[in-house]
Amino acid sequence: MNLIALFRRDSAPVARERLQILLAHERATRGQSDLLSILREEILAVIGRHVSYDPEKVQITMDRGKSVSTLAVDIEIPNGSSRLSAIHA
């Protein structure tokens, strides 16, 4: 038992790190979550009809400025991912 405990990593720092990453993300999207989640859903629906992507590798952010706001859509598409034929449908 003690030997295993010696080599096992403390779990509290892991919890702390996971929370910091998660909450940074959740706070950034708070407030704009309504508009952003609608945009996210619809953009991904369109993209997904044509190429396959990893849902984990999608970043959609909105920066609100005084006069202009920017919407950044960053979707990582794996090389060689088969292009779905749109004609098929």
Added chain:
Amino acid sequence: MAQVLVVTSGKGGVGKTTSTAALGAALAQDGAKVVVIDFDVGLRNLDLVLGAERRVVFDLINVINGVAKLSQALIRDKRLENLHLLPASQTRDKDALTEDGVAKVIEELRTKFDWVLCDSPAGIERGATLAMRYADSAIIVTNPEVSSVRDSDRIIGLLDSKTVKAERGERVDKHLLITRYQSSRAARGEMLSVEDVLEILSTPLLGIVPESKEVLRASNMGSPVILSDPKSAPARAYSDAARRLKGEQIPMHVPKEAKSLLNMLFARKAA
């Protein structure tokens, strides 16, 4: 000037009701007039934790509907004459809670009491948002555990956006109450420490309540821990927290859990 406080957390089972009862009792013990309101319509428990479950006649919804007057629904504590309970309804639909109704009840309570403590239900639905709606300040009850911390962060976001004060551009004062803390496990890196939680939530600390058998005993007995075991570590943590709420400067004390003889015999030191 009455202070309206919401005791909230997002996550269930972290100690909102226990904390509401203990803080309410601690404030009342010091002579202030205190009312604790149970907002958990359908799943009321504050009456049980306060040992008043057999004295409930009318409830919050009855008052909102005009079936009963506020004075008929308020239950005075048998041990502390300054402590009053406004119970939740056990049977009615939670949609019976209306924003105007709650506003009226809180306004009336403000004129009669020094402290109005709103015990929020878990979640972020109607009951929880109405419990915080008219609050001047908030106590966020958090366990040193990932899901509780995450939900607390969510609740902090709601306090900053969905309360009347926030909508007026003012701030709801927020206080963090860490409950079920086990300092030895935190020291061994098995549990988030107080510092971790504070850094993540960046909210001022109101108190640290240790995991302890006295808290369980208190709810078994239907008596706030302040009264059932006044010398215990959790009672001290709650009474210190209550004094901090009143603006007193009390040094923060990280409670150590009492080790039983058995634990000491079998304790294995981590290398």
